Amino acid sequence: MKIAIGNDHAATDLKFIIKEYVEGMGHEVINFGTDDNESCDYPAYGKKVGEAVVNGEADCGILICGTGVGISIAANKVKGVRAAVCSDVATAHLVKEHNNANIIAFGARIVGVELAKDIVKTYLEAEFEGGRHQRRIDMIHDIEN
């Protein structure tokens, strides 16, 4: 898969770790985040990853900021994005199975490195269940429109 990744300054170190981890799983990673630790504004990176996912440049996205919250809120303003903050593996598979989240987000100041890897692996390997969940996603898209 092609995976877009984005981050702000709070998550640069974790971004590089996750990028290498995901590449090690055989995926291609497109890096839209900042590569240094200078203070910057997370909405710009949420927007870039959201647009890459919606326009098909990437199959899905990973967003990391301090908490995962701000950057996911920004991404969710891009029409068609379903970005979900995950701080545990149960949420990581449910957001794919039930919500068909096309972006996951987490916080570099919230989760440790090994948990972040488990969250990413769980999300990437989970599958959308469709059925009643598709109806609910359609209702979300109706709100957007």
Ligand code: RB5
């Ligand atoms: C940056 O200090 C911090 O506010 C940001 O990384 C994120 O946690 C916002 O939601």
